[in-house]
Amino acid sequence: xxxxxxxxxxxxxxxxxxxxxxxxxxxxxxxxxxxxxxxxxxxxxxxxxxxxxxxxxxxxxxxxxxxxxxxxxxxxxxxxxxxxxxxxxxxxxxxxxxxxxxxxxxxxxxxxxxxxxxxxxxxxxxxxxxxxxxxxxxxxxxxxxxxxxxxxxxxxxxx
Amino acid sequence: xxxxxxxxxxxxxxxxxxxxxxxxxxxxxxxxxxxxxxxxxxxxxxxxxxxxxxxxxxxxxxxxxxxxxxxxxxxxxxxxxxxxxxxxxxxxxxxxxxxxxxxxxxxxxxxxxxxxxxxxxxxxxxxxxxxxxxxxxxxxxxxxxxxxxxxxxxxxxxxxxxxxxxxxxxxxxxxxxxxxxxxxxxxxxxxxxxxxxxxxxxxxxxxxxxxxxxxxxxxxxxxxxxxxxxxxxxxxxxxxxxxxxxxxxxxxxxxxxxxxxxxxxxxxxxxxxxxxxxxxxxxxxxxxxxxxxxxxxxxxxxxxxxxxxxxxxxxxxxxxxxxxxxxxxxxxxxxxxxxxxxxxxxxxxxxxxxxxxxxxxxxxxxxxxxxxxxxxxxxxxxxxxxxxxxxxxxxxxxxxxxxxxxxxxxxxxxxxxxxxxxxxxxxxxxxxxxxxxxxxxxxxxxxxxxxxxxxxxxxxxxxxxxxxxxxxxxxxxxxxxxxxxxxxxxxxxxxxxxxxxxxxxxxxxxxxxxxxxxxxxxxxxxxxxxxxxxxxxxxxxxxxxxxxxxxxxxxxxxxxxxxxxxxxxxxxxxxxxxxxxxxxxx
Numbered sequence: 001x002x003x004x005x006x007x008x009x010x011x012x013x014x015x016x017x018x019x020x021x022x023x024x025x026x027x028x029x030x031x032x033x034x035x036x037x038x039x040x041x042x043x044x045x046x047x048x049x050x051x052x053x054x055x056x057x058x059x060x061x062x063x064x065x066x067x068x069x070x071x072x073x074x075x076x077x078x079x080x081x082x083x084x085x086x087x088x089x090x091x092x093x094x095x096x097x098x099x100x101x102x103x104x105x106x107x108x109x110x111x112x113x114x115x116x117x118x119x120x121x122x123x124x125x126x127x128x129x130x131x132x133x134x135x136x137x138x139x140x141x142x143x144x145x146x147x148x149x150x151x152x153x154x155x156x157x158x159x
Numbered sequence: 160x161x162x163x164x165x166x167x168x169x170x171x172x173x174x175x176x177x178x179x180x181x182x183x184x185x186x187x188x189x190x191x192x193x194x195x196x197x198x199x200x201x202x203x204x205x206x207x208x209x210x211x212x213x214x215x216x217x218x219x220x221x222x223x224x225x226x227x228x229x230x231x232x233x234x235x236x237x238x239x240x241x242x243x244x245x246x247x248x249x250x251x252x253x254x255x256x257x258x259x260x261x262x263x264x265x266x267x268x269x270x271x272x273x274x275x276x277x278x279x280x281x282x283x284x285x286x287x288x289x290x291x292x293x294x295x296x297x298x299x300x301x302x303x304x305x306x307x308x309x310x311x312x313x314x315x316x317x318x319x320x321x322x323x324x325x326x327x328x329x330x331x332x333x334x335x336x337x338x339x340x341x342x343x344x345x346x347x348x349x350x351x352x353x354x355x356x357x358x359x360x361x362x363x364x365x366x367x368x369x370x371x372x373x374x375x376x377x378x379x380x381x382x383x384x385x386x387x388x389x390x391x392x393x394x395x396x397x398x399x400x401x402x403x404x405x406x407x408x409x410x411x412x413x414x415x416x417x418x419x420x421x422x423x424x425x426x427x428x429x430x431x432x433x434x435x436x437x438x439x440x441x442x443x444x445x446x447x448x449x450x451x452x453x454x455x456x457x458x459x460x461x462x463x464x465x466x467x468x469x470x471x472x473x474x475x476x477x478x479x480x481x482x483x484x485x486x487x488x489x490x491x492x493x494x495x496x497x498x499x500x501x502x503x504x505x506x507x508x509x510x511x512x513x514x515x516x517x518x519x520x521x522x523x524x525x526x527x528x529x530x531x532x533x534x535x536x537x538x539x540x541x542x543x544x545x546x547x548x549x550x551x552x553x554x555x556x557x558x559x560x561x562x563x564x565x566x567x568x569x570x571x572x573x574x575x576x577x578x579x580x581x582x583x584x585x586x587x588x589x590x591x592x593x594x595x596x597x598x599x600x601x602x603x604x605x606x607x608x609x610x611x612x613x614x615x616x617x618x619x620x621x622x623x624x625x626x627x628x629x630x631x632x633x634x635x636x637x638x639x640x641x642x643x644x645x646x647x648x649x650x651x652x653x654x655x656x657x658x659x660x661x662x663x664x665x666x667x668x669x670x671x672x673x674x675x676x677x678x679x680x681x682x683x684x685x686x687x688x689x690x691x692x693x694x695x696x697x698x699x700x701x702x703x704x705x706x707x708x709x710x711x712x713x714x715x716x717x718x719x720x721x722x723x724x725x726x727x728x729x730x731x732x733x734x735x736x737x738x739x740x741x742x743x744x745x
Contacts, residue, residue, distance in 0.1 A: 067334075
């Protein structure tokens with residue numbers, strides 16, 4: 001029951017976002033951007049609501065969602081991890097950091113752990129090159145990372 | 160309209176403002192090669208995304224080559240369509256398209272009809288210098304109606320335009336990007352899990368072998384060779400106006416007599432005619448129209464008006480998916496194909512003393528949705544289909560060729576009796592406006608008890624997307640409308656949902672032009688003249704028929720007298736009517 005109620009709320013939120021943008025098909029990207037902000041991803045049902053509100057086929061919405069790498073249909077973890085692969089971090093070994101996270105969590109980039117705690121993504125530069133290699137968990141920035149510290153850091157993240 | 164003067168390949172040309180370079184060149188006989196471009200002029204069927212770039216031309220004063228399909232003519236423009244620079248660029252573009260295209264033309268179902276193949280020949284490309292990367296995420300899928308082989312897709316987006324803009328179904332679209340791009344059903348589902356109506360217009364528009372019909376020719380050959388089976392044929396009206404094209408005849412050549420002979424030569428045990436089914440449809444649908452009108456006139460406010468035709472299976476799929484709240488508006492009459500099948504396997508089978516399970520009913524249709532319709536569970540009798548399967552006009556042509564039948568030189572012959580007898584009314588079922596006109600002929604006479612002063616209803620004919628007319632039924636103004644393509648149908652359905660659709664009878668066909676432009680017809684390659692010629696051919700056939708009203712078909716009268724009783728009788732309801740299901744995707 002709880003889930004259905006939540007879904008109704010989400011539908012309302014999504015509809016409100018569409019309304020705010022005048023239900024204009026031209027606003028699709030902005031609408032998707034905001035809708036993804038609600039729960040961190042764009043499930044099929046959400047895309048169908050958007051399509052209905054804007055009067056466009058769901059195929060069109062799905063096309064845009066899959067075109068831009070920013071949009072995702074996979075639910076984000078409660079603690080999204082982003083590893084910087086920008087130039088400075090890359091030359092200082094962020095790839096090994098990424099590999100270690102993948103190994104410890106058993107997920108690939110773009111995936112979420114089965115318990116929903118962590119999801120893994122890459123980004124290009126958070127503006128903390130002096131601390132390279134850098135990763136973020138949620139809003140918190142971790143600098144001067146070494147593969148051997150990864151497991152400990154992840155274990156210390158509290159739900 | 161203001162005219163613009165420009166020069167194309169040293170020829171002066173004057174065109175209305177707004178004309179694209181491509182059309183301006185065409186107007187003076189210069190045909191610039193295109194691939195993604197599609198424009199079935201006069202209908203809404205259009206695709207001009209300027210994505211293939213094969214139509215590039217050189218425009219004096221511009222640094223870059225410009226796509227002719229998307230560049231508007233400007234005053235004193237100087238265009239070169241055949242400079243060395245253009246020809247080289249065009250060749251490279253074509254070679255790049257080939258770089259990730261499978262090199263299996265010899266066994267491709269589209270071989271000989273493929274627009275890419277024709278283009279490569281035209282551009283004199285004899286090598287494939289580029290080798291593309293391995294492509295991922297491309298699916299092959301077999302649906303009851305359509306075969307998808309996305310490896311052969313060249314991203315012209317024609318299917319997407321047709322599905323989204325023309326039909327407004329939106330079952331297909333481009334997903335992902337770069338080398339991972341593919342045209343896929345929404346959310347990468349299987350077609351059967353989408354709201355696809357199987358109208359087949361994506362197949363009609365596809366320039367390559369990426370989208371083709373589900374081929375049942377081998378299955379048919381097997382059945383024809385099986386001595387234990389009684390195989391009976393029922394070709395649809397629109398087939399006789401188009402099949403000749405597959406054998407080099409001009410569009411609009413009527414081949415009714417040759418068609419009957421060819422089916423017999425192929426080994427069909429009985430060669431009947433779907434037109435007989437169409438006459439039955441008019442008997443039933445006409446009775447429904449009269450019933451609803453009478454109740455409406457008697458002041459019954461619960462009567463659902465307008466009554467909508469229900470012979471087009473893609474249209475049926477469309478309203479089951481999109482308008483589940485309005486399912487009691489369409490007529491419950493089955494399509495001619497299904498009425499034919501139901502009667503063949505009951506009345507005719509009993510009459511002939513042939514067990515039902517020995518009979519194989521094969522329809523030859525201009526349509527791909529008919530293949531799906533055969534499989535609908537509610538149209539089966541004890542789990543067995545009334546129509547075993549349907550082949551398209553194109554498939555029939557392939558079988559005729561395979562069987563070494565010299566189609567062009569075949570003598571004419573008639574269809575077998577009793578289910579080969581038909582009227583002019585049933586022939587025009589193959590064109591937009593035809594079902595309504597056929598119904599009007601019967602409704603008028605049955606409703607008023609008078610003879611029609613004039614059989615032709617010219618006011619409902621034509622190729623306009625939505626047409627409306629008021630027909631004088633002996634003093635009663637019957638308001639009718641006709642829509643073809645599902646996008647136009649949607650306009651009417653949205654009005655109906657809003658309570659603003661003020662007609663008594665509405666005819667809908669899913670394909671441009673109706674069945675003459677069906678997804679199973681010989682490819683029109685964007686030429687509207689082809690559809691016009693087919694339409695005229697059907698009206699010619701109608702005019703030449705001795706009997707032109709369904710209720711005057713002697714064998715139909717006999718069928719009702721011997722077996723069904725009257726239209727809408729219990730027996731007729733059981734065999735000739737259906738029900739609809741909410742299939743909307745929640």
